[in-house]
Amino acid sequence: MFAVRSGRKMLVTTGAFLAAGALITGCSSGSSDSSAQPSNASSEGNAAAGEEVVIGFSGPAADHGWLGAINSAAIAQGDSLEDVDLRVAEGTNDANLQISQVEQFINDKVDAIVLLPTDGAALTAVATKAMEAGIPVINVDREFSSPAAARTTILGDNYGMGRSAGEYICERLGDKPDAIVAEIPGVDSLPLTQERSKGFEEALKTCGLDVDNRVPADFTVAGGEAAAAQLLSAAPKIDAIWNHDDDQGHGVLAAIDSAGRDEFFMVGGAGSKNAMELIKGGDSVLEATVLYPSTQAADGVRLARLIAQNKAMSDLVEVEAPKRIVLNAPVVTSENVDQYLPTAFTS
Incomplete structure (x- = not known):
């Protein structure tokens, strides 16, 4: 065993x-x-x-x-x-x-x-x-x-992930009150997904935005591709997408490529090596990911x-180890990606 x-x-x-x-x-x-x-x-x-x-x-x-x-x-x-x-x-x-x-x-x-x-x-x-x-x-x-x-x-900080993703999108789109924001979560029944979505929605509200289109996936490549295909079909125009998970992001990006869409930018989630390399390269709609430390x-x-x-x-100074530790959920962009690549996971 x-x-x-x-x-x-x-x-x-x-x-x-x-x-x-x-x-x-x-x-x-x-x-x-x-x-x-x-x-x-x-x-x-x-x-x-x-x-x-x-x-x-x-x-x-x-x-x-x-x-x-x-x-x-x-x-x-x-x-x-x-x-x-x-x-x-x-x-x-x-x-x-x-x-x-x-x-x-x-x-x-x-x-x-x-x-x-x-x-x-x-x-x-x-x-x-x-x-x-x-x-x-x-x-x-x-x-x-x-x-x-x-x-x-x-x-990890699931609420904080959503909050960080929403705040990043607000920084990019806060001066566009009519911007269309989409979300591709993981498994909707899981508390962690619900916390991520809650943080995302609350952060968007601070700049007058909301989630206009939302299609859940299942943390898999196939699920991400199916959800993204459905989302893109339903929304002829999008300004930003938050995809909760970089593993399912492989499928999301495949669907985006198949649809020939590039009018929006995307924020990922978790912090995979693949996602960070795309961010560093600067040739993808994926321009940021929110860390969920592995x-x-x-x-x-x-x-x-x-x-x-x-x-x-x-x-x-405390003489005992803490009872509870919640790790940070920073946004990884082209400006700081080299700091996080060494601990990125392979998806």
Whole structure:
């Protein structure tokens, strides 16, 4: 069920919020000097290898570019950490199988678990069981239904994605009150899609625009192509399109090419390498994408290590790791694309 991986390399950076530096954990016992160096600090800070910890990781089936990148980045991060023994469960979209994987981690008495649940509600009970057994759980991307199920939660900002996309379109079209804005979301029934659409709509309202045409897809290339073809057929004129997902964006762009349309610009979502290269090239209707970091599970591995070793985040004064972290959703354009390409995922 598991592949055992031990990292034996120097620490590398995957998330700016865990930058290496002097570890700050509070004053040593008996000290009245608030500036005193903590007794367990070292000049190398969190980058220095500590006691080896065993971390279990369970993620989704890699049936989507972003999800594949989530898994590979987590594994690479475990391999890079000298003091981490990362045990990787087979990726799955079966909640029952994932429950059994977590139960195995509990039986193995791992030091921490990083879990991107296929269904947050379905995995809540077993995650709570791990927490009650004294094993900290780091919940990634899809939230559990109870805060008691996780020591720390790391999320992308779905509402913020929509907000960022809408604000970018407002900057480009805010002086055109009659501009036609279209939206191609992912799976409409998912809370993450609903949050993205909500943020988008609310941002557009600030400049007097709204969503004139909206056709949902399903996060797949075929679904993106079908949705875009339907949208383009229904809307003879468009000024801007926001496509929620760069994987389905392959299909969206194919439909645009087939229709011979180029009177609009498009904003993507998630931040694939393919999308960023198109943005950098400047020869596509795609001129921006909104980041939804594929480093979330890798950040989870880094954070699980610190929690299991009773360390804090070195750039914070707080003596414990935070309970909740929401990563930023910046807009990637030709002006800043080189900054984000190194962490872009292949779609």
